[in-house]
Amino acid sequence: MVDSGDRNPIVVGVKTAAPESPAVRLAGAEALLRGRPLHIVHAFVWPPFTSPDGDGAGYGSPRQDAERIVADAIAEARADRPGLTVSGEVVxxxxxxTLVNLSARAALLVLGNNTLRRSVTLPVESLAVQASARAGCPVIIADGSERPDAPVVVGVDGSPWMAPALDLAFEEAELRDVPLIVVQAGGNERAAAGVHHPLLHTTLSPWLARHPRVQVEQRVVAEPPTEALGDLSHKAQLLVVGARGWQARLLGSVTQAMLLHADCPVAVGR
Incomplete structure (x- = not known):
């Protein structure tokens, strides 16, 4: 059970025993930056032919394996971030x-993306995709890349669901002490050539006022959003997107494409 007082934890899901897990490492970094505890979770379902009441061969072993996965992840997080408050549980x-329920009282949910990177098309049934669509907090999908001096990048489109993405992007850039690149893609040639774009300027005004320490670069580009953001992800330490765009669906088409193709961790603002 998550027990962090009034400090909602950073929750990270672990599936298998994996040394140097990108998700655990990124979640630990986020917890340290935010001054929050880290909570590690493994969801457990009894495999066929075993049962919790002792019937069937191999009783006890699957559950013990699950406990070991969590224990190893806790040890990894503590070794990587000394002084960090770390807890864990098998649920x-x-x-x-499990993760959607925990996300309701989490500051951030972090998952890995091994399944996504092995896919040619977006596997809508994957845990990373479904959790990004349904979580009650922002979600970061870790890919193992680390570019500590690179900027944070966020895509904007003027939709009503853009605000959570901007909240998260400005927060992450400020916490990491790096520049923020705000991109509005799919503009016309005049906008892409640098002509003043009132929509972007007006949109960002509240965030610029709340985060005066963040160095912001505003870009309006003619390329389609998936192409523009995909290119920038090669030189970013984090790409932030909104959960939805103009179409009311669980995940917007650009967000789906970035989960599959981005070359850096992807954060979904909620």
Whole structure:
């Protein structure tokens, strides 16, 4: 059970025993930056032919394996970030339901993306995709890349769901003490050539006022959003996108494309 007082934790889901897990490493860094505890979770479902009441061969072993996965991840997080408050648990139940429930009282949910990077098309049934669509907090999908001096990049489109992405992007840039690149893609040639774009300037005004320490570069480009953001992801330490765009769906098309193709961790603002 998550028990962090009034400090909502950073929650990270772990599936298998993996040394130097990108998700655990990134989640630990986020917890340290935000001054929050880290909570590590493994969702456990009894495999076929075993049962919790002792019937069937191999009783006890699957559950012990699950406990070991969490214990190893806790040890890794503590070794990587000395002084960080780390807890963990094995939760009985399906992974998606478990993580969505925990996200309701989390500051951030972090997951890995191994399944996504092995896919040619977006596997909508994958845990990373479904959690990004349904979580009650922002989600970061870790890919293992680390560019500590690179900027944070956020895509904007003027939709009503853009505000959570900007909240998260400005927060991450300020915490990491790096520049923020704000990109509005799919503009016309005049806008891309540097002509003043009132929509972008007006949109950013509240965030610029709240985060005066963040160095912001505003770009309006003619390329389609997936192309522009995909290119920038090669030189970013984090790409932030909104959960939805103009179309009311669980995940916007640009967000889906970035989860599959971006070359850096992807954060989904919620």
């Amino acid at each position: 009985d139940g399906a992974a998606l339901e």
